[in-house]
Amino acid sequence: MNNKTPLPEAFLARIRKTFPLPEQEQLVQSLELPPISSVRINPRKTNINFPASQPVPWCKHGFYLKERPLYTINPLFHAGAFYPQEASSMFLWHILEQLLPKADREDIKILDLCGAPGGKASLIASLLDGQGLLVANEVIRSRAEILKENMLKWGAPNVVVTRSDPAKFTELSGLFDIMVVDAPCSGEGMFRKGDWARSQWSQDNTALCAVRQRRILQDAWPALKENGLLIYSTCTFNPEENEENLKWLVKKQMAEVLTLTTPSEWNITEIPVETGNGLAFYPHKVKGEGFFIAVVRKNEFQKPLSVRKPKKKSVITPTSDVAALLKYPQQFSFFENLNQWSAFPQKYESLLFLLQKQLDIINFGIVLGNQQRKKFTPALTLPFSWEFNNRFPTIDLDKEEALHYLKGETLLPKQGLPNGVVLLTYQNIPIGFVKNVGTRCNNLFPKNWRIRMEIDFS
Numbered sequence: 001m002n003n004k005t006p007l008p009e010a011f012l013a014r015i016r017k018t019f020p021l022p023e024q025e026q027l028v029q030s031l032e033l034p035p036i037s038s039v040r041i042n043p044r045k046t047n048i049n050f051p052a053s054q055p056v057p058w059c060k061h062g063f064y065l066k067e068r069p070l071y072t073i074n075p076l077f078h079a080g081a082f083y084p085q086e087a088s089s090m091f092l093w094h095i096l097e098q099l100l101p102k103a104d105r106e107d108i109k110i111l112d113l114c115g116a117p118g119g120k121a122s123l124i125a126s127l128l129d130g131q132g133l134l135v136a137n138e139v140i141r142s143r144a145e146i147l148k149e150n151m152l153k154w155g156a157p158n159v160v161v162t163r164s165d166p167a168k169f170t171e172l173s174g175l176f177d178i179m180v181v182d183a184p185c186s187g188e189g190m191f192r193k194g195d196w197a198r199s200q201w202s203q204d205n206t207a208l209c210a211v212r213q214r215r216i217l218q219d220a221w222p223a224l225k226e227n228g229l230l231i232y233s234t235c236t237f238n239p240e241e242n243e244e245n246l247k248w249l250v251k252k253q254m255a256e257v258l259t260l261t262t263p264s265e266w267n268i269t270e271i272p273v274e275t276g277n278g279l280a281f282y283p284h285k286v287k288g289e290g291f292f293i294a295v296v297r298k299n300e301f302q303k304p305l306s307v308r309k310p311k312k313k314s315v316i317t318p319t320s321d322v323a324a325l326l327k328y329p330q331q332f333s334f335f336e337n338l339n340q341w342s343a344f345p346q347k348y349e350s351l352l353f354l355l356q357k358q359l360d361i362i363n364f365g366i367v368l369g370n371q372q373r374k375k376f377t378p379a380l381t382l383p384f385s386w387e388f389n390n391r392f393p394t395i396d397l398d399k400e401e402a403l404h405y406l407k408g409e410t411l412l413p414k415q416g417l418p419n420g421v422v423l424l425t426y427q428n429i430p431i432g433f434v435k436n437v438g439t440r441c442n443n444l445f446p447k448n449w450r451i452r453m454e455i456d457f458s
C-alpha cells in the first residue's frame with residue numbers, strides 16, 4: 001500500500017506542462033516506486049563487494065544494492081569503509097575524472113561549499129586520494145558536526161572542515177580551482193525517498209530556493225580562480241533552480257557553461273543551457289534519484305590571493321613517537337592548540353593559516369592526540385585516518401563484539417592482552433580504541449558517534 005503524502009498538485013501541473021505524454025506519466029509513476037539503494041566504498045579502507053551488488057556505471061567505487069540494509073548494524077559503516085550515497089549523485093566522480101587528469105590533482109584546491117552530510121565531500125576526498133586540498137564547508141551548525149564526523153571517519157588527511165556562511169568565502173579571491181555547489185533545493189528528486197521532501201514542497205518555496213541559490217553562487221564566485229570550474233548541482237527537476245540559475249550566472253559574470261557528453265546507454269538527459277548543457281537524471285530513465293548537474297568555467301580575471309608564510313610560527317616538532325603515528329610523517333606539518341596535536345599536509349601549512357583567519361574551521365587534517373605533562377594520549381578519532389600507522393596491540397572483533405563496542409559498552413579484556421591503549425578492528429579495518437585497565441577495557445569510541453539504537457543480539 002502506498003501511504004506517502006500525495007505529490008503536490010502544482011508540481012504535477014508543471015511536469016504535465018514540461019514533459020510530453022507518455023513521458024510525464026512515466027516520470028510521475030517512477031516517483032511512487034521505492035528509492036534505489038546504493039553505496040560507495042572507501043578504496044583506502046576496503047575492497048569489499050556488497051552481496052548481490054551491481055556497479056554504478058559512472059563511479060567505479062559505487063554499487064547498487066538489492067535492498068536497503070540497516071547500515072547502523074554494519075560495523076564497516078562506522079569504520080568509514082563505505083558511504084550510503086544515492087547513485088545519481090555519484091556522477092560527480094565521472095565529471096571530476098573527465099575534467100581533472102590524474103597529473104593535475106597534485107596541487108588542486110577544491111571547495112565543497114554546501115557539504116553536509118558529506119556524500120560529495122567524501123567522493124572528492126577519494127578522487128584526490130590524499131593529493132591537493134579539499135575544503136568541505138557546511139553553514140548549519142548541527143549539520144556541520146555530521147560533516148565533520150563523516151570526514152573524520154572517511155580518513156583523508158588533506159581535508160579542512162569549515163562552518164562558514166558562503167559570504168565568508170568572498171574574500172578568498174581566486175583561491176579554488178574547483179568549487180562544488182550542491183545547493184540546498186526544493187528536493188523534487190527526493191520525492192520517493194519519503195514524505196519530508198513532499199510535505200516541504202510549495203511553489204513559494206521553490207522560488208525561495210532559487211533566490212537562495214543565486215545568493216550562494218554570487219557570494220562564493222570570487223573564490224573561484226580564473227579558468228576555474230564551478231560544478232553546480234541540485235536534486236530537483238525545477239528549471240528555475242537549475243538551468244535558469246545558470247543562465248542568470250553567465251549573464252552576470254564572464255562564464256561559460258560547458259558541454260558534457262555521456263554514453264547514450266546511461267539514459268542521462270542533456271538540457272541545453274546557453275552554449276553548453278546541464279545533465280538531468282530522471283528516475284524513469286536512470287537507475288537513481290532525480291538530480292541535475294552542470295559545469296561552468298570562469299572566464300574572467302580574478303586576482304589570486306597571495307599566501308604568505310605567517311610571521312609567528314606555531315608549527316611544532318613532534319617527538320619521534322608521535323611522528324611515528326603517521327605512515328609518512330615527513331609529508332606533514334605538526335600543530336599544537338590547547339595541548340591538542342594535529343598534522344596537516346606540509347605544503348598547505350601557510351594556506352591553513354590563511355583559512356584560519358577567514359573561516360570557522362572545525363577540523364583540519366589528522367587529530368593526533370593530547371600532550372600533557374609529557375604524556376601523550378592518542379586521539380579517539382586517530383584510528384580512522386588512512387595515514388594512521390598502527391603500533392598498538394590490536395584485536396580483530398567479530399560482528400557481535402564490534403556492535404557491543406560501537407554501542408559504547410565496556411568490554412572484558414582477552415587473556416594476554418597488555419594493559420594500555422588497544423586498537424580494535426573489524427575485518428581488519430580500525431573501528432576505535434579501548435584502554436585495557438586489567439579487569440576491563442574502557443570504551444574509547446567517541447561518545448557522540450555511538451549507536452543508540454537497541455540491537456537484538458539473540
Ligand SMILES: C[S@@+](CC[C@H](N)C(=O)[O-])C[C@H]1O[C@@H](n2cnc3c(N)ncnc32)[C@H](O)[C@@H]1O
Pocket residue numbers: 089113114115116117118119120121138139140143166182183184185212216
Ligand atoms: C543538497 S545538501 C548538500 C549535500 C551534500 N553535498 C552531500 O553530498 O552530502 C545542501 C546543503 O546546503 C546547506 N545549506 C542550507 N542553506 C544554506 C545556505 N544559505 N548557504 C550554504 N549552504 C546552505 C544545507 O544545510 C545542506 O547541508
